[in-house]
């Protein structure tokens with residue numbers, strides 16, 4: 555089973571995201587900021603990280619840069635999932651090593667399509 | 682809606698658009714046609730059907746057909762047909778058309794444009810391998826409403842996120858408030874035209890690659906067979922047809938043959954290739 559880490563400071567968003575990702579047959583763990591996310595990754599590298607941008611303690615952008623620098627940290631697919639919906643933020647995220655970018659609000663169709671594009675879902679799944 | 686009214690509508694839709702209405706679609710008809718009534722200030726569904734029957738208003742008839750079509754689509758829908766385009770069809774035709782450097786592509790039920798634009802972006806990405814090529818993408822649909830949206834190339838945040846890789850969004854779209862518009866050089870690659878598939882389309886000329894996805898499902902077997910046979914006529918002997926994920930030609934036509942290596946890909950049957958020569962030079 556693929557493993558997805560959700561890093562977001564909003565409990566509500568984590569809950570909604572978890573439901574969607576679990577329905578796509580992923581195992582899910584949660585972290586409430588970048589720092590907590592990094593320690594989760596050190597314990598076990600996820601296949602994919604759903605990452606919020608604005609969070610206290612450590613934001614998503616710093617998390618991503620740290621992750622990509624750490625051993626094995628190049629492996630997980632990182633999907634930003636944020637209300638920052640302008641080209642500027644998107645470009646910065648991609649430059650920092652994000653694989654995909656989801657602008658909130660999102661739904662299952664969007665997330666599933668992104669996961670499929672990243673090769674995280676089987677091809678046979680017709681969306 | 683009475684039994685007779687439903688039957689009138691069923692016959693009208695079948696004759697004018699190929700759409701096959703099964704009796705269990707009554708609820709759908711009622712909800713979708715309510716908006717047509719409102720738009721044309723027609724007081725009831727019965728009255729609308731009477732208007733259709735009397736043939737008094739082309740606009741009401743067209744709006745009825747448009748309301749009954751399903752326009753759902755998204756960028757890179759199902760992914761596999763676009764991987765197929767990029768990894769198989771494009772390399773194949775770059776080789777096979779090396780002399781003429783000409784490629785003609787047809788999206789036969791393009792809806793709001795995501796399918797032809799997905800192909801156009803892939804072609805743009807491959808343009809370094811195709812210097813000096815003349816590429817036509819013709820995208821057709823029966824609904825003028827969706828064609829208008831397709832030509833504008835403006836999509837909301839939900840639409841640009843469903844299936845479109847973020848790198849392509851960044852590269853080929855500009856943000857306009859909460860809407861996104863596809864770049865004018867991609868837009869200009871696609872020629873959107875009104876076309877009813879149940880009518881003659883010989884004038885469109887020949888096509889090397891045809892995407893006809895998620896429209897035949899709405900037709901009955903006889904209409905499917907007829908459309909597929911005429912599509913085959915527009916294809917050269919080495920032409921390629923891509924159908925939707927849930928669609929098949931099995932038991933419907935022998936004008937086309939399934940390519941055993943790739944799901945959803947069809948070629949022209951050898952036996953009928955010769956018979957359709959005229960389509961190659963645009964004569965029917």
Ligand SMILES: C[S@@+](CC[C@H](N)C(=O)[O-])C[C@H]1O[C@@H](n2cnc3c(N)ncnc32)[C@H](O)[C@@H]1O
Nearest residue numbers: 698750754790792822823824877878894895896
């Ligand atoms: C579900 S969409 C498919 C869009 C796209 N090919 C895809 O697969 O995502 C079906 C489209 O077929 C169009 N359509 C229905 N009947 C048609 C006909 N007789 N001739 C041409 N287009 C038709 C509808 O207007 C609608 O836009």
